[in-house]
Amino acid sequence: MADYDSGSLPDLLPLYYRRLFPFGLYGRWLRYGDVTKNYFQRREFSFTLRDDIYVRYQSFNTPQELEKEIQKMCPYKIDIGAVYSHKPIQHNTVHMSAFQAQEKELVFDIDMTDYDDVRRCCSSADICSKCWTLMTIAIRIIDRSLVEDFGIKHRLWVYSGRRGVHCWVCDDSVRKWSSTLRSAAVEYLTVVKGGGETIKKVVLLENIHPFIRKSIDVIKEYFEEYALVGQDILGSKESYEKVLALKNHDSLQRWNILKKQKFSKTPVRSLFQFSNLTLQTKQRTEWEIMLQYCFPRLDINVSKGINHLLKSPFSVHPKTGRISVPIDLKKVDEFDPFTVPTISQLCHELDTIKSDEVDGKENGGETEGSRRIRDYRKTSLAPYVKVFEQFVEELESSQRGERLNVSDMQMDF
Amino acid sequence: LRFSARKRHLICMLRLKKQRRFTYPKCPSGIRSLQFYLTPPIENISLIEFESFAVDRLKLLKVVENLGVSMIKGTALYNQKLEAELKTLQFPYHALLENDYDRRRKDHISHFILRLAYCQTEELRRWFIQQELDLFRYRFTQLSEELTKRFLAYVNLAYDSVSTWVSMRGHERSLHKDGKNIKTSGPLLITSISTFHIQVPFSDSVDLVRVKRVYFYGGYAYVPQQDFLVILLNNYRTRLSKALAITARSLPIIQTDERLQPLLSHLSHAYVGPDYSIEKNIGKISLEQIDALSVKSFPPCMRQLHKALRENHHLRHGGRMQYGLFLKGIGKLDADKFDKGYAYNIRHSYGKEGKRTDYTPFSCMKIIMSNPPGQGDYHGCPFRHSDPELLKQKLQSYKIPPTGISQILDLVKGMHYQVACQKYFELTHDVSDIGFSLNHPNQYFVESQQLLGGVKEMKKEQRQPENSQPKYSNQKSVTTNSTLSSSNAPEEMELEGLEDYFAED
Ligand SMILES: [Zn+2]
Numbered sequence: 001m002a003d004y005d006s007g008s009l010p011d012l013l014p015l016y017y018r019r020l021f022p023f024g025l026y027g028r029w030l031r032y033g034d035v036t037k038n039y040f041q042r043r044e045f046s047f048t049l050r051d052d053i054y055v056r057y058q059s060f061n062t063p064q065e066l067e068k069e070i071q072k073m074c075p076y077k078i079d080i081g082a083v084y085s086h087k088p089i090q091h092n093t094v095h096m097s098a099f100q101a102q103e104k105e106l107v108f109d110i111d112m113t114d115y116d117d118v119r120r121c122c123s124s125a126d127i128c129s130k131c132w133t134l135m136t137i138a139i140r141i142i143d144r145s146l147v148e149d150f151g152i153k154h155r156l157w158v159y160s161g162r163r164g165v166h167c168w169v170c171d172d173s174v175r176k177w178s179s180t181l182r183s184a185a186v187e188y189l190t191v192v193k194g195g196g197e198t199i200k201k202v203v204l205l206e207n208i209h210p211f212i213r214k215s216i217d218v219i220k221e222y223f224e225e226y227a228l229v230g231q232d233i234l235g236s237k238e239s240y241e242k243v244l245a246l247k248n249h250d251s252l253q254r255w256n257i258l259k260k261q262k263f264s265k266t267p268v269r270s271l272f273q274f275s276n277l278t279l280q281t282k283q284r285t286e287w288e289i290m291l292q293y294c295f296p297r298l299d300i301n302v303s304k305g306i307n308h309l310l311k312s313p314f315s316v317h318p319k320t321g322r323i324s325v326p327i328d329l330k331k332v333d334e335f336d337p338f339t340v341p342t343i344s345q346l347c348h349e350l351d352t353i354k355s356d357e358v359d360g361k362e363n364g365g366e367t368e369g370s371r372r373i374r375d376y377r378k379t380s381l382a383p384y385v386k387v388f389e390q391f392v393e394e395l396e397s398s399q400r401g402e403r404l405n406v407s408d409m410q411m412d413f
Numbered sequence: 414l415r416f417s418a419r420k421r422h423l424i425c426m427l428r429l430k431k432q433r434r435f436t437y438p439k440c441p442s443g444i445r446s447l448q449f450y451l452t453p454p455i456e457n458i459s460l461i462e463f464e465s466f467a468v469d470r471l472k473l474l475k476v477v478e479n480l481g482v483s484m485i486k487g488t489a490l491y492n493q494k495l496e497a498e499l500k501t502l503q504f505p506y507h508a509l510l511e512n513d514y515d516r517r518r519k520d521h522i523s524h525f526i527l528r529l530a531y532c533q534t535e536e537l538r539r540w541f542i543q544q545e546l547d548l549f550r551y552r553f554t555q556l557s558e559e560l561t562k563r564f565l566a567y568v569n570l571a572y573d574s575v576s577t578w579v580s581m582r583g584h585e586r587s588l589h590k591d592g593k594n595i596k597t598s599g600p601l602l603i604t605s606i607s608t609f610h611i612q613v614p615f616s617d618s619v620d621l622v623r624v625k626r627v628y629f630y631g632g633y634a635y636v637p638q639q640d641f642l643v644i645l646l647n648n649y650r651t652r653l654s655k656a657l658a659i660t661a662r663s664l665p666i667i668q669t670d671e672r673l674q675p676l677l678s679h680l681s682h683a684y685v686g687p688d689y690s691i692e693k694n695i696g697k698i699s700l701e702q703i704d705a706l707s708v709k710s711f712p713p714c715m716r717q718l719h720k721a722l723r724e725n726h727h728l729r730h731g732g733r734m735q736y737g738l739f740l741k742g743i744g745k746l747d748a749d750k751f752d753k754g755y756a757y758n759i760r761h762s763y764g765k766e767g768k769r770t771d772y773t774p775f776s777c778m779k780i781i782m783s784n785p786p787g788q789g790d791y792h793g794c795p796f797r798h799s800d801p802e803l804l805k806q807k808l809q810s811y812k813i814p815p816t817g818i819s820q821i822l823d824l825v826k827g828m829h830y831q832v833a834c835q836k837y838f839e840l841t842h843d844v845s846d847i848g849f850s851l852n853h854p855n856q857y858f859v860e861s862q863q864l865l866g867g868v869k870e871m872k873k874e875q876r877q878p879e880n881s882q883p884k885y886s887n888q889k890s891v892t893t894n895s896t897l898s899s900s901n902a903p904e905e906m907e908l909e910g911l912e913d914y915f916a917e918d
Pocket residue numbers: 119121122126127128129130131132
């Protein structure tokens with residue numbers, strides 16, 4: 001497999017944008033069925049070019065125009081912004097207060113660095129397959145609530161390319177949400193509270209909200225394997241004390257008794273077996289610990305602003321070279337960030353195809369687009385594009401339903 | 414004073430005719446002392462009355478603000494104090510009084526005048542809405558059951574009531590509305606049995622959704638009946654903020670009036686202390702110098718941020734904002750560089766292009782009330798956002814004597830965070846009474862510097878009394894610059910290092 005070297009980006013990006021980036025589906029997604037007038041035209045894109053040159057307020061009349069521009073500029077990173085009242089490219093020509101962000105997908109950003117106080121395997125930007133379980137749990141908890149509680153249909157979960165995941169919530173009604181609604185939704189989805197100065201970050205009330213109860217059910221599926229075996233949170237005195245601190249009840253004595261046992265696989269509850277707490281309190285404390293160690297940690301600032309930009313799906317992560325690929329929710333447990341293709345790997349695969357084909361017949365007269373489809377299907381990007389395709393098709397089928405509804409209503413008149 | 418008809422009314426108002434008394438318009442609900450202020454007053458009013466009404470309401474809202482920070486809203490003591498204030502300032506204080514025409518008139522008119530003064534910036538709007546909401550909350554809770562019903566009818570908030578219960582078998586759930594089963598399958602969401610809920614759209618229940626006080630299914634929130642006040646406040650907030658936005662659009666018309674404009678501008682400046690964003694560069698300074706300064710003269714929130722920055726060489730967004738603006742405000746961070754680098758980046762990544770006015774140093778209120786620190790954050794107010802145990806340890810490490818620590822912890826327990834910080838100031842500066850009320854971290858710094866430098870300056874510069882202006886005045890200190898110029902090169906390198914920390918990654 002070709003190793004990624006960020007110095008090679010200028011050579012690889014033209015090839016990637018010409019032959020691999022799924023522009024067709026991408027355009028179909030962001031046009032949203034052209035239901036709202038000039039929706040695509042009023043969408044902001046921003047590009048990070050070489051040497052960290054940042055170009056904001058780009059907008060395009062058609063997806064084809066966007067494609068041409070991207071192929072010309074070869075951005076290191078592509079961000080998607082809001083749909084504005086005017087074409088963003090004209091933002092300097094309209095009066096400042098008239099130029100307003102009107103709609104955007106509701107987005108979530110979950111970043112592994114926010115779990116540093118409960119990870120023992122890695123820290124900051126590093127991830128490994130052990131702590132990736134945290135992302136799996138996060139996706140399952142948030143996605144369940146989006147669907148069941150909020151009644152949302154269209155979600156695109158994307159690997160950020162390095163150490164986290166993004167979620168794009170695309171339902172028509174949600175794209176219109178105000179920033180107040182967005183932040184309320186994030187707060188609803190938040191259980192772990194307090195900064196570096198708070199020890200106990202989860203406190204459950206007598207009556208546990210159904211959302212939390214269901215989240216605990218999800219965590220339970222992973223907790224023993226992830227926390228007790230993988231992270232071995234009871235494995236050293238230091239991390240054990242950290243767990244124990246969460247019950248406001250420090251006891252070196254208990255540590256000593258437990259040390260004689262094989263504690264590394266003991267359920268957390270047994271930490272309290274010597275105490276005279278009621279069963280209910282023990283249960284609640286155990287849940288609080290599970291939540292503090294595993295519950296998703298969302299960055300509210302990313303979600304609440306309508307005009308906040310977020311890295312686009314299928315953009316390349318400049319530091320790792322990995323593509324921001326959509327995650328298949330049906331196989332979320334199998335998703336492995338380390339098998340996500342890098343741009344150099346993909347280009348290498350393309351070269352191999354090319355050299356195979358030189359031996360075969362010549363392919364004259366093919367259009368660029370159809371060749372691109374054939375190209376990525378032959379690389380390891382294919383399964384991820386497939387996930388994206390399904391997402392776009394479901395979106396389009398509800399848009400068709402919407403249009404039928406509208407025309408039905410007109411028939412009534 | 415609705416703005417479709419605003420110009421005419423204002424002109425009427427300002428003709429300064431001898432006041433004619435109309436029959437005061439009756440609220441549709443019959444409740445005259447509580448309203449959503451949907452209809453503007455339609456009478457002429459003298460400029461003198463205009464001003465005195467406005468000033469009184471501003472006083473009232475300031476009281477509401479102070480009570481809200483120092484006490485738990487809705488407690489007996491809070492209600493008692495607020496009622497006393499309403500009496501003193503001649504505003505309606507009891508919902509049932511029928512003979513309080515003058516008070517109701519004053520309430521109505523003064524609300525609309527302050528709308529004019531407080532619609533101009535987002536910050537002003539946010540403040541005004543918050544205080545008006547708290548005032549409304551108090552008044553609403555004073556209503557009798559009968560009046561509550563009438564009020565709800567008046568504001569037209571009749572939602573569907575839904576009785577809910579849970580089938581004990583498995584994950585089944587029913588919601589019944591008017592005897593009809595509206596949803597028969599779906600996940601278990603409501604765990605309490607046979608309670609009465611009100612079905613409201615998400616958008617009307619945001620505040621309850623935030624704190625998980627509702628059950629949520631398919632985009633609808635099911636609100637326990639007793640939590641209805643929150644829904645009501647939300648509805649009021651929405652209406653008020655829309656009304657202010659409309660008022661703001663029509664503001665240019667009013668601003669052409671020479672008599673009104675200074676008055677309104679004076680009113681809108683009255684709610685905050687001095688503007689700490691105008692600070693100029695006092696002199697260049699190195700990270701090490703800030704280390705020392707942070708121990709002597711920084712309030713604990715900034716001392717904590719500085720320490721975190723030194724240890725982690727990085728702060729998350731909230732911390733960079735709070736600390737960066739503070740440093741900029743005290744002139745320790747090159748304002749231009751900061752604006753060009755960090756603020757520029759914020760504007761870009763957070764899409765705030767054009768809202769430069771937002772970048773003024775945060776006040777205590779703002780730090781305490783908004784954007785609480787999350788995972789990996791070090792911003793916020795240590796008195797408000799720390800575990801008491803950690804706060805205690807921190808104060809011990811700051812060498813605060815045990816008696817002082819317990820005094821501070823008591824204040825924190827009573828939620829008097831700013832007073833706790835004031836106490837901290839007294840203890841660290843060895844004064845018994847600081848003689849000012851603390852409401853801004855930059856004020857803390859300036860006062861501290863004055864106190865610490867004051868003694869020395871008095872000795873040194875007795876012959877130059879005109880130079881004894883506080884350092885936050887709008888001038889560059891030449892002396893500081895020249896003393897540092899000899900060792901300029903390394904200092905600047907350090908400074909560059911500092912600014913790097915504030916660059917967005
Ligand atoms: Zn790891």
